[in-house]
Amino acid sequence: MSPVLDIRDLSIAYRTPGGDVQAATHVNLTLNKGEVVGLCGESGSGKSTLAYGACRLLRPPAVITGGSVLYSGKRTGTVAPVDLLRVPQGDLRAIRWRDIAIVFQSAMNALNPVLRVRDQIIDAMEAHLRLSKDQAHEKAARLLDLVGIPRTRMRSYPHELSGGMRQRVMIAMALAADPEVVIMDEPTTALDVVVQRDILAQIVELKEQLGFSVLFITHDMSLLLELCDRIAVMYAGRLMELGTSADLKDAPAHPYTQGLLRSFPSLRGARRALAGIPGTPPDLRDPPPGCPFVPRCGFAQASCTEVDMSLLPVPGRRSALHVTACPVVTPELVAERAAAATAAAAAATAATATTATEGALS
Amino acid sequence: MTEDAVTTLTSAAAGNGPLALEAVGLSKDFRLGPGTILHAVRDVRISLYKSAVVALVGESGSGKSTVARMLAGQERPTAGTIKLNGEPIDVRSGNAFRRYKSEVQYVFQDPFGSLNPVHSVGYHLARPVKLHGGRGIDTKKRVIELLEQVRLTPAAQFEPKYPHELSGGQRQRVSFARALAAQPNVLLADEPVSMLDVSIRLEMLNLLDDLRKRLRLAMLYITHDIASARYFADEVLVMYAGQVVERGPAEEVTQQPAHPYTQLLIASAPDPDNLGSVLKSGNSAPRAGGTGGGPAAVGCPFSNRCPLADDKCRAENPALLQLTAVRAAACWRLSEAAPALAGDAA
Numbered sequence: 001m002s003p004v005l006d007i008r009d010l011s012i013a014y015r016t017p018g019g020d021v022q023a024a025t026h027v028n029l030t031l032n033k034g035e036v037v038g039l040c041g042e043s044g045s046g047k048s049t050l051a052y053g054a055c056r057l058l059r060p061p062a063v064i065t066g067g068s069v070l071y072s073g074k075r076t077g078t079v080a081p082v083d084l085l086r087v088p089q090g091d092l093r094a095i096r097w098r099d100i101a102i103v104f105q106s107a108m109n110a111l112n113p114v115l116r117v118r119d120q121i122i123d124a125m126e127a128h129l130r131l132s133k134d135q136a137h138e139k140a141a142r143l144l145d146l147v148g149i150p151r152t153r154m155r156s157y158p159h160e161l162s163g164g165m166r167q168r169v170m171i172a173m174a175l176a177a178d179p180e181v182v183i184m185d186e187p188t189t190a191l192d193v194v195v196q197r198d199i200l201a202q203i204v205e206l207k208e209q210l211g212f213s214v215l216f217i218t219h220d221m222s223l224l225l226e227l228c229d230r231i232a233v234m235y236a237g238r239l240m241e242l243g244t245s246a247d248l249k250d251a252p253a254h255p256y257t258q259g260l261l262r263s264f265p266s267l268r269g270a271r272r273a274l275a276g277i278p279g280t281p282p283d284l285r286d287p288p289p290g291c292p293f294v295p296r297c298g299f300a301q302a303s304c305t306e307v308d309m310s311l312l313p314v315p316g317r318r319s320a321l322h323v324t325a326c327p328v329v330t331p332e333l334v335a336e337r338a339a340a341a342t343a344a345a346a347a348a349t350a351a352t353a354t355t356a357t358e359g360a361l362s
Numbered sequence: 363m364t365e366d367a368v369t370t371l372t373s374a375a376a377g378n379g380p381l382a383l384e385a386v387g388l389s390k391d392f393r394l395g396p397g398t399i400l401h402a403v404r405d406v407r408i409s410l411y412k413s414a415v416v417a418l419v420g421e422s423g424s425g426k427s428t429v430a431r432m433l434a435g436q437e438r439p440t441a442g443t444i445k446l447n448g449e450p451i452d453v454r455s456g457n458a459f460r461r462y463k464s465e466v467q468y469v470f471q472d473p474f475g476s477l478n479p480v481h482s483v484g485y486h487l488a489r490p491v492k493l494h495g496g497r498g499i500d501t502k503k504r505v506i507e508l509l510e511q512v513r514l515t516p517a518a519q520f521e522p523k524y525p526h527e528l529s530g531g532q533r534q535r536v537s538f539a540r541a542l543a544a545q546p547n548v549l550l551a552d553e554p555v556s557m558l559d560v561s562i563r564l565e566m567l568n569l570l571d572d573l574r575k576r577l578r579l580a581m582l583y584i585t586h587d588i589a590s591a592r593y594f595a596d597e598v599l600v601m602y603a604g605q606v607v608e609r610g611p612a613e614e615v616t617q618q619p620a621h622p623y624t625q626l627l628i629a630s631a632p633d634p635d636n637l638g639s640v641l642k643s644g645n646s647a648p649r650a651g652g653t654g655g656g657p658a659a660v661g662c663p664f665s666n667r668c669p670l671a672d673d674k675c676r677a678e679n680p681a682l683l684q685l686t687a688v689r690a691a692a693c694w695r696l697s698e699a700a701p702a703l704a705g706d707a708a
Contacts, residue, residue: 042562193588193631220560222633223632263563267589274593276563280532
């Protein structure tokens with residue numbers, strides 16, 4: 001199956017007086033039909049830049065310094081895939097929203113406060129679809145039905161809606177032209193968990209119904225594990241690891257992914273030791289040679305500064321989809337370290353127990 | 363509803379140290395317009411003990427920040443009393459307010475908005491040191507001490523920096539240092555990590571935990587992330603529509619929630635241990651009444667979303683019912699919602 005969206009070797013930089021900030025470097029990522037792919041990384045890792053860059057939505061000082069983004073949707077399906085980075089401006093306009101739609105970050109503020117919700121949706125449709133006024137009105141109503149907003153709220157202004165409802169309006173707008181690909185940039189970050197779960201369930205439902213693909217961007221790994229088919233982990237403008245949710249959860253290969261997984265408290269099951277990832281990401285104006293995670297990595301060794309960061313299959317894994325940029329850390333090495341840590345912890349507990357006994361005796 | 367029913371209830375945080383800040387019957391009404399009053403906080407009882415963390419958990423608009431602002435003396439309660447070290451608080455005059463602030467400090471949610479972009483880190487810290495430190499204090503030395511306390515080292519390097527030169531985590535450390543400058547006994551932290559990246563959050567919570575132990579701080583931790591409350595807090599208070607619907611030891615509340623709202627909160631939290639679950643199968647189980655409408659105006663505020671609600675729930679607001687020595691929940695239908703716990707209470 002050929003991918004709907006194929007990002008190949010994409011590099012994006014921000015031109016600043018102090019030098020180029022390498023926001024995304026040689027990124028390869030594909031999105032298949034009907035798939036939900038998660039793009040995970042901390043702020044400044046380049047995840048939004050990558051997604052916006054792939055749709056040519058970035059303005060200077062951002063420049064695309066290399067690569068291609070091949071789109072092969074149903075409307076261009078019979079002919080060869082088009083390279084979004086090279087199509088003429090007019091064609092690009094036709095592809096955006098109709099074929100590739102975006103639900104923007106902080107959608108709470110992305111709506112125009114002085115326009116009624118209905119008018120904003122119709123506005124988007126007028127720009128991209130040929131519909132009569134009645135048709136547009138009817139379609140706007142159906143879209144709001146789709147995301148569970150009563151038709152009576154069509155005439156509401158954004159401030160009259162709750163955060164969750166505004167988010168739903170944004171999703172409805174993105175789906176207005178029946179797109180093939182929906183890019184969602186932190187669509188639920190500002191919402192509380194109950195509303196978040198509701199909206200995610202709705203996205204999944206709509207996806208099944210309408211058959212689009214989703215590129216879901218967030219820094220919340222726990223969310224992605226539950227939601228996505230595949231997850232890409234990004235750090236300092238590089239893809240560190242890519243695999244199915246199960247791959248990443250059960251056998252995270254890259255030490256950064258392992259760190260992320262140890263970073264969030266779990267609600268269910270036994271309390272587990274949490275480690276977090278000490279340190280801060282590198283300055284991307286002057287990225288360190290080799291792997292950018294070296295200064296924060298517990299496994300770092302001399303050869304890490306020469307790693308070329310290409311994604312290689314994880315040794316010992318069956319799945320060809322599971323690739324990592326770290327050639328150093330192997331499952332054996334992780335197991336070895338874990339065993340050593342457990343032994344040390346056991347020794348420490350034994351020592352405390354001894355002290356406690358002594359204390360009790362004295 | 364009254365708190366009388368639960369006066370025998372002990373806080374799960376009580377074992378850690380002496381009582382520092384206590385509020386009883388705390389309520390706050392906001393007048394929205396003629397005849398419309400919003401009961402933002404209703405009859406909340408909260409006790410902060412030294413070296414202990416109490417978490418206030420709830421969705422946006424549940425009144426948790428209003429509780430913190432009243433405890434901080436920034437908002438006057440409509441009803442109820444707040445006592446600091448056993449004395450009713452007095453924040454009416456400027457001097458009294460400053461004395462109160464030197465005991466009770468507030469950490470804001472947004473490290474990007476709460477620091478002044480035109481002032482250096484050193485300035486942010488020197489001001490409260492001068493204000494609360496009294497005469498003859500070596501401001502410079504104290505600022506360096508504060509930076510070291512929140513592990514912004516080497517301190518001399520961070521002191522002249524401006525907020526835009528710092529990462530989100532570093533900025534929040536400056537906020538912590540600023541709150542500690544007054545040498546308070548009580549720290550009110552309003553979503554201190556929610557704006558930070560997941561990988562940084564844990565470090566921040568560990569830092570707060572360390573400060574609490576070392577400085578014997580009584581801490582209020584406001585969050586909408588109940589999972590972090592499980593790890594960080596001694597006692598958890600769950601708020602819904604301005605009232606506490608459940609309270610108890612953090613581990614017990616998260617592992618065996620009694621109130622249907624707490625159960626919904628926990629069921630809604632992302633669960634990485636549950637790969638491809640609810641969401642993928644398209645079966646969104648705990649869709650308790652959706653999200654529209656807001657809390658019910660009459661009866662139990664959760665009754666219009668609660669799967670167990672009956673006529674009594676829709677007519678009468680339940681009081682906190684004590685379940686064990688340290689747990690309570692406000693629900694008419696506890697015997698169905700949490701049979702194991704309700705059995706204990708009877």
